[in-house]
Amino acid sequence: MLNAATVDFEASLRAALPAAAFRDDTAPYMSEPRGRWAGQGMVVAPGSTQEVAQVVKACADAGVGIVPYSGGTGLVGGQLMPDGPLPVVLSLERMNKIRAIHQMENVLVCDAGVILADVQSAAEDVDRLFPLSLASEGSARIGGLLATNAGGVNVLRYGNARALCLGLEVVRPDGTIWHGLTRLRKDNTGYDLRNLMIGAEGTLGVITAAALKLMPRPARTGAAMMAVPSPAAALALLAMAGERIGEGISAFELMHRQGMDFLAEVGPEVKPPFAEAPEWTVLIELGLPAGLAPEDALEDLFAAAFEDELVTDGVIAQNVAQRQAFWHIRESIPEANRLIGSVSSHDISVPLGAIPEFIATGQQRLAEVGDFRINCFGHLGDGNLHYNVFPAQGRSRADYEAERPRVKEVVHDLVHEMQGSVSAEHGIGRLKVGDLERYGDPVKLAMLRAIKQALDPQGIMNPGAVLRQG
Incomplete structure (x- = not known):
């Protein structure tokens, strides 16, 4: 009332x-x-x-x-x-205007309420690329993406949202406006307030506009799906691809067979590239300059990897439709997860070299808690895995409510042991406040609280998010 x-x-x-x-x-x-x-x-x-x-x-x-x-x-x-x-x-939905595009500077300035897909489209209209890309790009807005320092599939090449922003306009907690909407790429005039606001999840102010970096559009784009025998082989393939192709690798995604099984069980309907789903699959996308054929680069990579027993099978996209079909598989996995209903979902990162051990040890430790299906997939190129735990076949997540806290604890404890992060790209929000307190460095937490107190002494900005209220 x-x-x-x-x-x-x-x-x-x-x-x-x-x-x-x-x-x-x-x-x-x-x-x-x-x-x-x-x-x-x-x-x-x-x-x-x-x-x-x-x-x-x-x-x-x-x-x-x-x-x-x-x-x-x-x-x-x-x-x-x-x-x-x-x-x-x-x-911020009504603040949805592209304010300016500076094509020669590779800069786009927009309101915080502009939808990501509209920024991508505006960049394409001037033959540029805004490379931030994720499953929710048709509804996610720029302000929220910056406030959470969103990642997505192209972080390997282009970085998180933070790396794609030059300047911000922000309303501070007292109602004053910080006019930081610079297009400068070099500006060493004091503390980095832009990066303080990016990733702050609305707890230090309201982002109202941003100056975003645009990139040249790759002249040639290609993709392949390759079957690998293990996560360790996938890492070795990533290293080989880096040595052979360099910065032309835009994305390198890892998918487990469980994700394919979920798609077959509940949809969305996809056309699998292999007659039988491999235990592990990688999706590689390349963006190359004119004169270089991505199909040739991918064929050479597959041949070398096959010789080293890093891959067992592969399909290279021969046209745009096939490349889009590969990405449709990857982007449909979260929807299949939602339809199955997870016991506990985890957005985690660990050092690249620790990924195989994390996956193997995680499975062993969860088996001691109960009978689960694990769908592990994500952005192998930057160490970010979506490690999601699901009910056994024929059971629902409601059957596991008592085990859910223990499942999360097991996964996050292992991440912490391996010097990883329990929030790779989704942020802390309210869900992970306790995790930040449990795993965060005490000095870091003290610094976060001091910044919050200095900029928002009343505690009115997104109360209870990131830091516990009171």
């Missing part, structure tokens, strides 16, 4: 902003993709940076929490607040 102060605050906000800024149907903003939590709050969608500043200033004056909301695709609960005093859910 709303109290008098809340009613007065809402009335004053409605008087200050146009009617288009308010969302009376709040249901679409109160759920998250995995369906584990429900949010709450008043939803406001400002149409400009000045309106965002008005909302934040009003919240600061009233001591009301703010939950920045981008595309709603986050998997760690950073975009909703399930309990506590009712917050303002601040949606």
